[in-house]
Each structure stands twice: as structure tokens, then as C-alpha cells.
Amino acid sequence: MTNVAVIYYSSTGHVHTLAESAAAAAEKAGAEVRLRRVPETAAKATAATGPEGEEQLAVDGAAVARVEDLDWADVILFGTPTRFGLPAAQLKAFIDSTGELWRKGRLVNKVVSSFTSTSTSHGGQESTLLALNNTFYHWGAIIVPPGYADPVQFATGNGNPYGTSHVSHGGTTPPGEENLGAIEFQARRAVEIATALKTGLRAA
Template sequence: MTNVAVIYYSSTGQVHELAVAAAEAAEKAGAAARLRRVAELAPEEAIRSNPEWAAHRDATRDVEEARLEDLEWADVVLLGSPTRYGLPAAQIKQFIDTTGGLWAQGKLAGKVASSFTSTSTVHGGQESTILALNNTFYHWGAIIVPPGYADPVQFAPTNGNPYGAGSVSANGTARPTEDNLAAMRFQATRCVQIAAALRRGADAA
């Protein structure tokens, strides 16, 4: 069985919804999936100043926090983050920065990896955030699997990003569209399929 770790940070819930869709799609494709959020680093006063942020934080307390063990276990790693000035959020970057030990042991090399995001506006940095997350995968020696335009859902009006699934939150008030969620499901399923194909090839060799 292919193991999939969906590791994400979400403040007001959009990236969380994409992450849930990814984990569900991976399981439907026959994989074992772990849905994991990274630790919140923002001060309580900042969280409480935004009702949507506070509500989402409280609603997802039961989602397990990501651990390095989840990365070591996974054959597929999906990282999700909202954009912060065109870059991943500090919360997920902090988690990434703890992976040096696994990287030094070569335990992250060869994993299938992909990323996804959410922005406040249409041109708010989706591509740059995903590309920044993918920089991590280059260093790991992972095999980056983008969605590309390999499925008709990628041509839906609210999608169109070949780098990774995304949504536009309209400053935290809009939810991912069904097309956004379908694109996320396709991306996760594609990663599972390619990881399984790589395993079959390795076994045959």
C-alpha cells in the first residue's frame, strides 16, 4: 500500500479543506493517508483578532500535529500552505526546517511530492508559493509530481494552475469551489498512481 502524508498549515480553513480533499482522494485511490496540521506559531492575540482564524483553530484542534515520523512513513508527501507575500507561511516553513536530520540520512530522497495553496486574491501568489514549497523537494531529492494539464478539471475557470491546486479565499470569506476541490483530488490521486508505478518498476528491476 502507498502511504500518503498530507501536511498543511491553514489559518482560516481554505487550505484545510483542500488538505481534507487530498487525504480523502488518496484513500479512495487505495492509499493509506495521514492528515496532519503543523503547529500554530502566531500569538493568541493575533488569532483572536480574526474571528475566522480563531474559529478554524478551535474547530481543528483534534487534527494531529505533523511529526517527522509522518514524513519518514510516507511514500507521497503533499504540502499545503496559504501564501504570505508570495511565500509559504512561517508555520509550515518551521516544520520544514526540522527535517534536516531525515534529509542528512537520505530518508526523504525518492519520495513523490507535490504542493498546494490558497491566496486572498486571484493574483496573490499561488504559483510563487507552490514553487517555493517545491524548492524543499529539490533539496530532499524527491520526485515532484504537478497536476499539469493532465485532466479536464485543470481547465475549469477557477483552476488552471498546472503547478498545484489552489483556491482564492477573498480575504478569508470564500471557500474553495467544487472545481478547486476536484483539482486537489486529481492531484492527490495522480501522486498515488505515480508512486505506485514507481514502486512496481523498482520491484520489477
Template sequence: MTNVAVIYYSSTGNIHKMAEAAAAEAEKAGAEVRLRKVAELAPRSAVESNPAWAAHTAATEDVPVATPDDLVWADAVLLGTPTRFGLPSAQLKQFLDSVGGVWAQGKLANKVVSSFTSTNNAHGGQESTILALNNTFYHWGAIIVPPGFTDPVQFEKANGNPYGASSVTHNQPGNVHPDNLAAVAYQARRATEIATALKAGLSAA
């Protein structure tokens, strides 16, 4: 069986919604899936100052927090983060910064990886965020699998990002267009299928 880890950070629920769609599709594709959030770094006062942030934090208390072992376990990893000034969130970046030990042991090489994001507006840094994440994956020796323009869902009105699925939230919590949910589901299925084929090929080599 192919192991897929969907690891994300979400403050008000948009990326969480996309992560759930990705996890569900990977399961449909036959994978064993771990859905994991990364640890919150913001002070409680900041979270509680935003009702939507506080509500989402409370609603997802039961989602396990990601550890480096989740990356070691996985054959494919999908990472989701909102954009922060055109870059990944500090929360997701801190998690990635914590995996040097397993990276040094070569345990992150040949992982299939793919990323998704959300922004407040259409030109808020989706592509630069995903490209920034890719810099980490090059160091791992991972295999980056973007959605590309390989499925008609990418040509729907709300899509068109070959780097990775992205959502424009317009500052509304949990506001993910159905096209974007379909896009991230397709992306998860594609990553799972390629990881399955890679795993079979390496086993047969």
C-alpha cells in the same frame, strides 16, 4: 500499499478543506493516508483576535501534528499552505526546517511530492508559493509531481494552475470553490498513482 501523507497548515479552514479532499481521494486510490497539520506558531492572542482563526483552531484540535516520521513513512507527500507574501506560511516552513535529521540520512530521497495553496485574491502568489516549496524538494532529491494540464478539471473556470491546486478565498473562511476541490482531488490521485508505480518499479529493480 502506498503510503500518502497530507501535511498542511491552515488558519481559517480553506487549506484544511483542500487537505481533506486530497486525503479522501488518496484513500479512494487505494493508499493508506495520514492527514496531519503542522504546529501553530502564532501566539494565542493573535489566534483569538480573529474569530474564524480561533474557531478553526478549536474545530481541528483532534488532527494530529506532523512529525518527520510522517515523511519517512510516506511514499507520496502532499503539502498545503496558504500564501504569505508569495511564500509558504512560517508554520509549514518551520516544519520543513525541522526535518534535516532524516534528510541527512537520505530518508527523503525519491519521495513523490506535490503542493497546493490558497490566497485571498487571484494574483496573490499561488505559483510563487508552490515554486518556493519546490526548492526544498530539490534538496531532498524528491520527485515533484504537479497536476499540469493533464486532466479536464484544470480547464474549469476556477482552476488553471498547472503548478498545484489553488483556491481564491476572497477572505472568506472555508470558501473553496468545488472546481478547486476537484482539482486537489485529481492532484492527490495523480501523485498516489505515480508513487504506486514508482514503488513497484523500485521493488522490482
């Protein structure tokens, strides 16, 4: 069985929605899945406090991510909002805690893929996903983007070959059917590639 860890940070609930859909799609594809959120590290005054903010996410049932989840996983799907065109500091803090796994070579050949949500159409979606890739190069991981490998990627509002990207229009618009279809495809694709990679490595 292929193990999938969906690791995310969400402050308004939109990335959380995408993460849940990714986890469900991976399970449907036959994987064992861990859905894990990274904890809030920002001061309360700067963290989202709306009805779908961190207070709600704290009781949504998703356990807190640990580096052991990455060691366990064959596939790691990272979700984050953008902060000035970069991944949220909360997710980055978690990634920065993986040094020991990296030193032991435990992140080599992990299949990784990322998704994001921004407030505006040009709010840094692609730069956020590309910034995450810099970490994966250091890990020796296998980056599996959605590309334009499925018709859902040509739908209006999607079309981001780097990773599923949602626009919340100032936080008021949740992920729609096309966004959810895109993250479901991205998760399935990552599982398929990881399963084929595991089979090939065993055969070799």
C-alpha cells in the same frame, strides 16, 4: 500499499478543507493516509481567530504532524496559505525540522506535491508552490504537479499546473466544487505515480 501523508497549515480553514479532500481522494485511490496539521507558532494576536480559525482547527481531529510521518510516507502532499508570496512560516518551521531525515537520505524519491489558498487572485499562489519546490530539490524528491493532465485543470478558477490553488476573496469564499475536483485529481495523480515508482524500483 502506498502511504500518503497530507501535511498542512491552515489559519482560516480553507487549506484544511483542501487537505481533507486530498486525504479522502488518496484513500479512495487505495492509499493509506495520514492527515496531519502543523501547529500554530504565531502570536495569538496575529493568528486567525474566526469560527474556522486555529482554535477550531485544534479540535478538528487532525493529529499534529511529526517528521516520522514523512519517513513513513511514499507521497507527501503539502498545503499552505501564502504569506507575501511564500509558504506560511508555520509550515516552513516544520520543513526546517527535517534535517536529520535529509542527512540520512530518507526523503530521496518521495513523491511530493503542493497546494495553496490565497486571499486574492494574484496573491502569490505560484510563487508559494515554486518556493516549496526548492526544498524538494534538496531532498531528491520527485515533484509531481497536476499539470494540465485532466479536464478539471481547464475549469474556470483552476488551471494552475503547479498545484491546486484556491482564492478566498478576502477569506469569505470557501473552496468550491472545481477547487475540490482539482485537489482530488492532484492527490490521485500523486498516488498513481508513487505506486508506479515503487513497483518499478522493486523490479529494478
